[in-house]
Amino acid sequence: MGETPTSTPGPADDRAASLAQAAIRGDRRALARLLTAVENRSSVAEAAMRRLYPMAGSAHLVGITGPPGAGKSTLVAALIAELRRVGRTVAVIAVDPSSPITGGALLGDRVRMQAYADDDGVFIRSMAARGHAGGLASSTGAAAAVLDAAGFDLVLVETVGTGQSEVEVAAAADTTVVLEAPEMGDEVQAIKAGLLEVADLVVVNKADKPGAQRTASQLRAMLVAAAPKSNRGEADTDRPRPKRPEVLLTTAATGAGVPELLAAIDRHRATGHVAIAETARLARAEAQVWAILADRLRGRLHAPGTTAATTAILRDVADHRLDPYAAADALLESLLRGDG
């Protein structure tokens, strides 16, 4: 039963078709509009994604993550410069930890990237890290697919690697680069371990600072210690890894070590075992599909005909008259009966 949403032709679909065509032709304004639609999860985004998704799949999706202050944005800027130097195109999705209150504060390093405003081989986009985590993964995945379909060679996704959802977003990439700065504090040390689990490549940035070599050695030791544990974490974020991640040193501010990092990124894609890539790609597909499915179900639970019943059940939970498991079963029952 139920009116399964389909891409029936309509105004949204017409608009999506022309935006999608323009984006593929390299129209930057169309691309920017599409990404806004993706971020707002509008019907235009869905219709466009249905057209663009089959054309995606050739870009190398690279996640760049690390704690605040490790120099992620500076490294992204350095990677862009190196990629352009060798004639490759790149799109960047920067998941912005700042909020609507400040209107999305531009970080110092991002200003530097404005140098590429007139370069068709570079496209930079900030996305707000708000909404529920599934939404973030879904929006970022959809945005990456749009940029992939638009023909960029690499799509870099930069996130602050301190929250679970941000780490997941970065870890959904083909190649995940985890950045660390030398000699960070105690609390950041603790975060580091969680990040290392998702790393394909580990970069100690600010290699010109004292302690960089020691940090690299410590990280290598941690990675050796961690290696025997083959099945860590949950299926969503976990994937088997063929070998210990390489630890590289860069000084992003001067560009030192960046060509070597790019070579390592390329090498990771070229030599990644097929089985590994398959697991990562399946996990990424599942995250995207699941987020859409969750949106659909939320929509059903809050549809005009059902939202009153849903709210009554939630109020019973809030008032401790009903436990959340019984409530979940009641809502599931009503979804399956087709009330929703």
Next chain:
Amino acid sequence: MGETPTSTPGPADDRAASLAQAAIRGDRRALARLLTAVENRSSVAEAAMRRLYPMAGSAHLVGITGPPGAGKSTLVAALIAELRRVGRTVAVIAVDPSSPITGGALLGDRVRMQAYADDDGVFIRSMAARGHAGGLASSTGAAAAVLDAAGFDLVLVETVGTGQSEVEVAAAADTTVVLEAPEMGDEVQAIKAGLLEVADLVVVNKADKPGAQRTASQLRAMLVAAAPKSNRGEADTDRPRPKRPEVLLTTAATGAGVPELLAAIDRHRATGHVAIAETARLARAEAQVWAILADRLRGRLHAPGTTAATTAILRDVADHRLDPYAAADALLESLLRGDG
């Protein structure tokens, strides 16, 4: 149709019943075991929650969040000391950003809390911030309900406020305290704004450091600037706020300002408009119920009879033969048909 999971009596239910009874009697080992079950989402946890949830609802749930290095753990330790001084009981859920690799590294400040190992009025629990974000919200919510049912006056939930999911967990509290340290870097400034949105109280910790007063003034100015925007963010994390959050100064390491902070926390609960509390409580109930519902649905999609079909659909998405929207609709269709 489908077999709706219910709490049919069985070994898990018997074990849950005795654990729940022991936990309510104040048996700390039983409480610890129950929380482990909650974290592992075992069948014992579900059966126990179904018993305990109706007994919860009287504790004051306080979220403490802020960037790394702001001194959250030190402040939590200072709040415990103050609460014990005035004869109130407290449980702490510390969402630990470290990973299974290190075996959950203890932060320096948490060691200090071991002083309460023999005090029945204090219970401290670390929870790993792993799994998908909905899982984190669900586990934390369930753990808080268990500690609430066990009779603690306050339940403090401490999270690193840099990731979306961690912020959401803290924001689901009755009262959300956002901690800032004076004079932090550029990137942290940007994070600050996102955090401020969820704050009921803002605390500038390390008030003895230079710049603390200036940071407090800056924060007050940001809050004034932000105030007119009444409907920010998404429904999940957003709630109307009756008034601008108070900005307080503490030096958690010495305890200065902590009694005043506790008074402000109490005041927030006492004077919070009923409508506000209702919105927050409904949102919290929805997050918990939704996480359970999502678990149930994931379970159906990966049940022995369906997982092959699910994987085939996901592989089509991974290979770009099917777009994720069409895949979500196909899976939804199969769930509603009762294949799952």
